[in-house]
Amino acid sequence: MADRIIRAITCDGAIKILAMTARETVEEARRIHDLTPLTSAALGRTLIAASLLGNDLKSDENSLTVRIDGDGPIGSVVAVSDNYGYVRGYCRNPHADLPVREKDRKIDVSGGVGKAGTLSIIKDLGMKEPYIGQTPLMSGEIAEDITAYLATSEQIPSVCALGVLVDRDWTIKAAGGYIIQLLPGVYDDEIDRLEECMKKARAVTECLDAGMTLEEMLAETLTGFEIEVLDEAEVGYRCTCSHERTCGVLMAIGTDELRTIAEEDGRAEVACQFCDKKYVFEKDELYELIREIEIRNEKKDEVRGVV
Numbered sequence: 387m388a389d390r391i392i393r394a395i396t397c398d399g400a401i402k403i404l405a406m407t408a409r410e411t412v413e414e415a416r417r418i419h420d421l422t423p424l425t426s427a428a429l430g431r432t433l434i435a436a437s438l439l440g441n442d443l444k445s446d447e448n449s450l451t452v453r454i455d456g457d458g459p460i461g462s463v464v465a466v467s468d469n470y471g472y473v474r475g476y477c478r479n480p481h482a483d484l485p486v487r488e489k490d491r492k493i494d495v496s497g498g499v500g501k502a503g504t505l506s507i508i509k510d511l512g513m514k515e516p517y518i519g520q521t522p523l524m525s526g527e528i529a530e531d532i533t534a535y536l537a538t539s540e541q542i543p544s545v546c547a548l549g550v551l552v553d554r555d556w557t558i559k560a561a562g563g564y565i566i567q568l569l570p571g572v573y574d575d576e577i578d579r580l581e582e583c584m585k586k587a588r589a590v591t592e593c594l595d596a597g598m599t600l601e602e603m604l605a606e607t608l609t610g611f612e613i614e615v616l617d618e619a620e621v622g623y624r625c626t627c628s629h630e631r632t633c634g635v636l637m638a639i640g641t642d643e644l645r646t647i648a649e650e651d652g653r654a655e656v657a658c659q660f661c662d663k664k665y666v667f668e669k670d671e672l673y674e675l676i677r678e679i680e681i682r683n684e685k686k687d688e689v690r691g692v693v
């Protein structure tokens with residue numbers, strides 16, 4: 387069953403909710419990157435967060451990146467979403483693994499991500515420069531880090547829950563999450579009621595694994611609130627790489643390096659870091675790219691000459 391994302395609001399318009407199922411999305415990431423339970427949980431949670439926040443973007447040209455740079459064994463974790471919530475991502479050490487945590491028998495995501503580091507959110511809104519916000523990691527558990535980011539960097543009080551449940555054979559059994567945002571004008575008593583709800587809330591994966599729909603999960607989680615679903619959409623793991631985009635990656639390494647590759651290896655093979663698709667560039671094409679860089683540099687020099 388394809389993953390879905392819903393956008394909802396309480397009937398008084400004070401609280402906005404984004405919620406999604408993500409089993410297929412995280413399973414696809416696991417399959418592509420050969421993830422362990424630890425990296426499935428860390429990258430999975432990051433993908434879910436990116437998808438939920440990305441779904442909020444306005445136009446088709448927009449994209450949103452969640453990037454976590456912690457000091458744990460997983461290394462950097464990156465997830466990129468389009469404005470529908472279709473995501474792609476990777477982590478630096480996909481095979482990193484840790485024993486389950488003693489105290490709660492759960493996957494040690496904060497141990498894998500690290501407690502010291504930063505969470506960055508990069509929004510490409512089609513302007514000249516992307517918008518970049520950054521906050522220090524709070525716990526490395528990711529949902530808390532997203533909540534802290536939204537509070538400090540965007541001044542949006544929110545609640546975030548992200549979950550990935552890994553089966554015995556390491557496939558993804560359930561995954562999903564939600565972000566609940568308090569809109570301007572929310573009453574104090576509603577905040578109190580929301581806090582009470584959150585204290586009693588079951589884990590997202592527990593609800594989804596029990597077969598609940600997103601609507602049922604929200605109804606149970608937000609007892610007492612009247613919720614109206616505004617829209618829903620299918621989401622999933624989707625890469626946007628192409629031969630043309632890979633040319634850009636190769637050109638960025640510069641003429642000297644490209645010439646060395648062309649002469650020594652006779653060809654270049656570039657794997658997409660998001661989906662592992664391989665792009666091959668034969669010698670002729672490498673020389674074409676070198677020529678293209680040189681033409682661009684000449685043009686730049688001409689412009690400088692005029693100035």
Ligand SMILES: [Zn+2]
Pocket residue numbers: 625626627628658659660661662663
């Ligand atoms: Zn790709």
